[in-house]
Amino acid sequence: xxxxxxxxxxxxxxxxxxxxxxxxxxxxxxxxxxxxxxxxxxxxxxxxxxxxxxxxxxxxxxxxxxxxxxxxxxxxxxxxxxxxxxxxxxxxxxxxxxxxxxxxxxxxxxxxxxxxxxxxxxxxxxxxxxxxxxxxxxxxxxxxxxxxxxxxxxxxxxxxxxxxxxxxxxxxxxxxxxxxxxxxxxxxxxxxxxxxxxxxxxxxxxxxxxxxxxxxxxxxxxxxxxxxxxxxxxxxxxxxxxxxxxxxxxxxxxxxxxxxxxxxxxxxxxxxxxxxxxxxxxxxxxxxxxxxxxxxxxxxxxxxxxxxxxxxxxxxxxxxxxxxxxxxxxxxxxxxxxxxxxxxxxxxxxxxxxxxxxxxxxxxxxxxxxxxxxxxxxxxxxxxxxxxxxxxxxx
Amino acid sequence: xxxxxxxxxxxxxxxxxxxxxxxxxxxxxxxxxxxxxxxxxxxxxxxxxxxxxxxxxxxxxxxxxxxxxxxxxxxxxxxxxxxxxxxxxxxxxxxxxxxxxxxxxxxxxxxxxxxxxxxxxxxxxxxxxxxxxxxxxxxxxxxxxxxxxxxxxxxxxxxxxxxxxxxxxxxxxxxxxxxxxxxxxxxxxxxxxxxxxxxxxxxxxxxxxxxxxxxxxxxxxxxxxxxxxxxxxxxxxxxxxxxxxxxxxxxxxxxxxxxxxxxxxxxxxx
Numbered sequence: 072x073x074x075x076x077x078x079x080x081x082x083x084x085x086x087x088x089x090x091x092x093x094x095x096x097x098x099x100x101x102x103x104x105x106x107x108x109x110x111x112x113x114x115x116x117x118x119x120x121x122x123x124x125x126x127x128x129x130x131x132x133x134x135x136x137x138x139x140x141x142x143x144x145x146x147x148x149x150x151x152x153x154x155x156x157x158x159x160x161x162x163x164x165x166x167x168x169x170x171x172x173x174x175x176x177x178x179x180x181x182x183x184x185x186x187x188x189x190x191x192x193x194x195x196x197x198x199x200x201x202x203x204x205x206x207x208x209x210x211x212x213x214x215x216x217x218x219x220x221x222x223x224x225x226x227x228x229x230x231x232x233x234x235x236x237x238x239x240x241x242x243x244x245x246x247x248x249x250x251x252x253x254x255x256x257x258x259x260x261x262x263x264x265x266x267x268x269x270x271x272x273x274x275x276x277x278x279x280x281x282x283x284x285x286x287x288x289x290x291x292x293x294x295x296x297x298x299x300x301x302x303x304x305x306x307x308x309x310x311x312x313x314x315x316x317x318x319x320x321x322x323x324x325x326x327x328x329x330x331x332x333x334x335x336x337x338x339x340x341x342x343x344x345x346x347x348x349x350x351x352x353x354x355x356x357x358x359x360x361x362x363x364x365x366x367x368x369x370x371x372x373x374x375x376x377x378x379x380x381x382x383x384x385x386x387x388x389x390x391x392x393x394x395x396x397x398x399x400x401x402x403x404x405x406x407x408x409x410x411x412x413x414x415x416x417x418x419x420x421x422x423x424x425x426x427x428x429x430x431x432x433x434x435x436x437x438x439x440x441x442x443x444x445x446x447x448x449x450x451x452x453x454x455x456x457x458x459x460x461x462x463x464x465x466x
Numbered sequence: 467x468x469x470x471x472x473x474x475x476x477x478x479x480x481x482x483x484x485x486x487x488x489x490x491x492x493x494x495x496x497x498x499x500x501x502x503x504x505x506x507x508x509x510x511x512x513x514x515x516x517x518x519x520x521x522x523x524x525x526x527x528x529x530x531x532x533x534x535x536x537x538x539x540x541x542x543x544x545x546x547x548x549x550x551x552x553x554x555x556x557x558x559x560x561x562x563x564x565x566x567x568x569x570x571x572x573x574x575x576x577x578x579x580x581x582x583x584x585x586x587x588x589x590x591x592x593x594x595x596x597x598x599x600x601x602x603x604x605x606x607x608x609x610x611x612x613x614x615x616x617x618x619x620x621x622x623x624x625x626x627x628x629x630x631x632x633x634x635x636x637x638x639x640x641x642x643x644x645x646x647x648x649x650x651x652x653x654x655x656x657x658x659x660x661x662x663x664x665x666x667x668x669x670x671x672x673x674x675x676x677x678x679x680x681x682x683x684x685x686x687x688x689x690x691x692x693x694x695x696x697x698x699x700x701x702x703x704x705x706x707x708x709x710x711x712x713x714x715x716x717x718x719x720x721x722x723x724x725x726x727x728x729x730x731x732x733x734x735x736x
Contacts (some may be wrong), residue, residue, distance in 0.1 A: 125634055145637040152638045158631035162653045171649070172639035223639065246593075 076226065076259055077122060082131035084117050084283075089115050093283040094131070097262060101226075103212070104253050106262045108270040109422040110306070114153075115263045116231055118280070122261060123229050124148045136226075146175075150227040151220035155235055156214045159204045164216055165191070171225040176218040184263035190222040193252060210241045214252040227259040234269065237369045246273055267307050271295065281304050300413055306421035311387040312423025315345040316410070323412055326362060326383055330405060334412035346423070349390040349411035350375070360402015366395050379425055386425040475680035489721035494706030508707035515691055517706065522688040523715070525602060525677075529609035533617035533666045534659055536610065541621035541658075542651075545628075552626075559618050567612060569678050574608055575599065576647060578680070608676035619663035623650070624658030660723040668716050688712055 077099040092114045099105050107115035120126040122135060124145035129251040133140050140148065144260060151172070159168050166187055173183045194214035201227035204212065210411050220228055222350055233249075234242045250273050253260045266268055270277050271291040279286040279294060279302075287299040298304035301312050315325035317337040325331050325345050337343060357363050375390045380401065496506045544555045562570060577583050580596040585595040598604060628651065636650045674689030681687070688708060695705030 090530070123638060125637075144642075145634070146640045146642055150638075152635070154631050154635055154638075156631070158629065158634060158635040160635070160650060171636075174644060175640040175649070219635075 072161070074101050074102075075099070076136060077261075078134040079118070079121070079128075080132045080134070082118070082121060082128040082133065084114070084121065084126065087130045089458055091283050092121075095283075095285055097285065097288075099227075099259060099277065099378050100233050102259055103259050104250070104260045104262065104273060104275045105276050106270040106274040107280060108264055108267060108277055108306075109286075113280040115265075115280050119152075119229050119231055119261060119263050122227070122298060123150055123152050148183075149225055150229055151223050151225040151233065152229040153213075153216045153220050153233045153343060155231045155233070157216035157233075158199055159212055159219070160206050162205070164200070165196065165202045165204070165207070168204065168215055169222050171219060176223070180428060186222050187218075190218040193221070193255075194218045194248075195288045207234050210245065213245065217249070217252070221256065221258070225258065228253075229248050230248060230260060230262045232263055232265070234264075234266075241270070249273065251351070260329065266410040271307070271426070279306060281306070297411065298346060298413060300416035301344050301346075301418040301422045304344075304411075304413065307417075309349045309388055309390075309427065311347045311349065312419075312421045313345045313347070313385065314420075315343050317341045317343045317412060321407070323410065326385075328361065330361070330410055331407045332410040332412055333407050334410075337412065337414070342415055344415060344419050344423075345386070346411040346413060347405065347409060348411075349377075349388040351405070352387070352389045352391075353404045353406075354378075354391055354393065354395065355390065355402045357402045361404050363402045366397050369395065369397055388425045474566035477567065484551050491706045491709055494703045495710045496707075497703060499701060499703045501735065509711075511595055511704060512707055512711055515688065517539045518686055518691055519637035519711075519715075520687050521685070525605055525685070525687065526611065526667050529606050529613065529670045530572065530663050530667040532610045533614050535616055537621055537662060538655075538659070538675060541618045541625055542679050544618075545625035546621055556622065559615050568594075568675065571608055571676055574604075574611065575679050576606055578607075599680055600685075602681070602685050604680040605685050605687075608680045609666075612676065613666040616665035616669075620665065621655060621658040624655045624661075625682050628654055656726075660726055662721050664720055667719055671716065671719075672712055 075098050079095055079098075080095040082092055082097075083090065084272050091112075093344055095114070095118060098421065102291070107118055109115050117126060118412055121128050121162065124140070124143060126148075127141055133146070133149075135143075160171065163171065168185050169187045173186060175379045176433065177412065178186070186199075188197075191200065192441055194217055196211065196214050196218065199207070199211065199215075204215070213236075216233070228251075246269060249260070262270075262273065271294070274291055276288060277291055277294045278288050281302050284366060287294055287303045289297070294307050298307060298310070301310075304310040313325050315323045315379070317323050317334075317340065318329065319339060320335040321332055323332050323334075323345060362382055364380040364387070366378055367381050368379040370377040372390075375392050376394055378389045378395055380387050380389055380403075389403070485578060495508055496504055498507065504600070518522070540559070544552055544559070547555060551677075575582070579585065580599065581597055584598060588595055632650055633646055634653070636646045641649060671687075672689045674693045677685050677690055679686040689712075692705050692708045692712070695701045695708065
């Protein structure tokens with residue numbers, strides 16, 4: 072990776088005594104596609120707003136290109152933002168929205184024209200120059216918002232859930248398009264989302280956040296294959312998380328049975344969380360199984376069946392392309408690299424049990440039901456109200 | 467069908483108190499006071515009152531513009547406070563409206579009169595009293611004082627409803643606070659300005675009480691003339707004709723402001 076561009080050092084943010092960010096350290100490289108991923112209220116938007124300059128951290132420092140920028144107002148930062156729900160100027164047409172930043176920067180008219188035209192071409196909105204914002208669809212507005220930010224050639228583009236308001240199909244298309252734009256223009260993207268699939272599909276680096284803390288930083292593969300704690304394992308994809316004892320390197324015991332695994336570096340007999348991904352479990356005839364259990368529910372998901380299997384009262388989710396009817400007894404086998412061992416954390420025991428399967432699981436899978444927008448909104452508004460007030464006092 | 471029936475009481479009200487009176491005004495405006503025959507005499511005689519019309523429009527225009535200049539910063543300030551403070555300040559703005567319009571104007575008379583409170587104070591300082599009343603300035607003062615809340619209300623509403631993200635977006639794109647105002651806040655508040663302008667201009671152009679109490683014979687407004695036609699000169703036909711012209715004038719004014727704000731629903735049309 073190339074050199075470091077932004078560094079957050081021990082950033083803490085508190086609103087009315089409530090800690091929203093708890094001593095975040097984060098380093099972002101030039102030309103990186105970094106995603107802040109987490110559930111609502113985890114502090115990801117707050118982190119983005121600190122980088123954008125709309126919030127000043129209660130304590131801690133923000134560095135840009137080695138320079139401390141804590142007190143640099145947004146209009147002096149070399150970053151541009153694509154806002155949640157776009158925040159396009161309703162009194163200006165598409166062309167003037169995109170040209171807005173260039174006009175403020177007093178770029179010559181000819182160059183403005185060239186750059187706006189070029190940018191509208193990149194976001195496939197050629198011919199829409201004189202459209203009113205209200206005449207555009209959600210997807211088109213979103214493109215205008217991206218063009219309006221990118222036309223200023225920022226070093227960093229901040230994107231706050233830019234695809235949240237789009238339907239699934241459009242979202243998938245835009246994910247690819249954004250990734251393409253990022254690679255073509257070589258700009259650092261800092262992307263905020265609660266959609267783990269989106270994060271995995273687009274990012275170079277994923278930062279998983281919860282309760283104002285960074286849980287894990289890594290490549291999408293790292294995050295998925297080597298989750299650091301039960302929260303990450305559960306938030307990224309589906310996981311069965313069990314209590315285990317690490318007997319020695321590469322040997323773990325759970326459900327009273329010893330399993331060979333690939334993990335090392337734990338204390339002898341250390342209690343651990345064991346993660347088993349639903350798609351990694353091999354179903355075998357009962358007699359060949361390392362463990363045997365009873366199928367309690369089957370849901371057809373298109374590519375596979377979500378099969379819930381009861382092992383000693385602990386229910387697992389297993390994803391299999393074969394159909395096993397309810398009440399059938401099956402055996403399972405686990406290969407050493409199907410078993411992932413994590414240190415115990417504050418999240419141990421909170422996640423990864425499918426005993427209460429059904430509604431909860433369905434909800435997590437359905438992005439529309441995710442309460443992100445509803446719950447993060449009021450906080451957002453009060454924050455910006457403060458910013459506005461400060462702006463007015465300057466007047 | 468049911469919803470139509472709900473409108474019946476108001477329809478009756480409108481016919482009795484709007485449509486019929488309007489017909490009567492039209493009838494009076496186009497008939498002779500003695501013979502009751504059709505005539506354009508009244509309309510033609512209005513040209514004698516052209517200077518009064520112009521003076522009325524002029525004073526109402528100045529008052530409206532002053533209301534914008536005074537009201538905008540006030541509305542802007544209130545909109546930027548905390549919700550509790552906003553309610554309090556908004557109530558302060560509305561408070562004078564709870565007191566009778568006549569009483570408020572009378573209060574100004576006792577303040578500004580040659581023997582009034584202000585001049586009384588000036589006299590005790592041994593200075594020459596100031597000509598504070600019975601001039602255009604006093605009339606404009608009365609108009610601005612009485613109608614200012616009508617300017618602040620729509621401006622406040624527009625400003626409070628403005629999407630804060632737009633302001634952040636402007637900052638993000640390089641605007642300092644002055645540019646944010648010039649490029650985003652002000653253009654987006656124009657519907658409020660036009661709405662406030664209409665709400666101040668229309669009552670100001672037709673007022674008679676303010677000019678009677680605070681003005682002089684040189685500051686007669688069209689409202690005064692209409693009033694005197696009905697009450698003193700007893701020429702309701704001419705009064706009706708003047709009212710008709712004034713009404714058309716107001717319609718034109720509303721039409722123009724609506725045209726400026728084209729499709730925006732924020733504007734209050736009276």
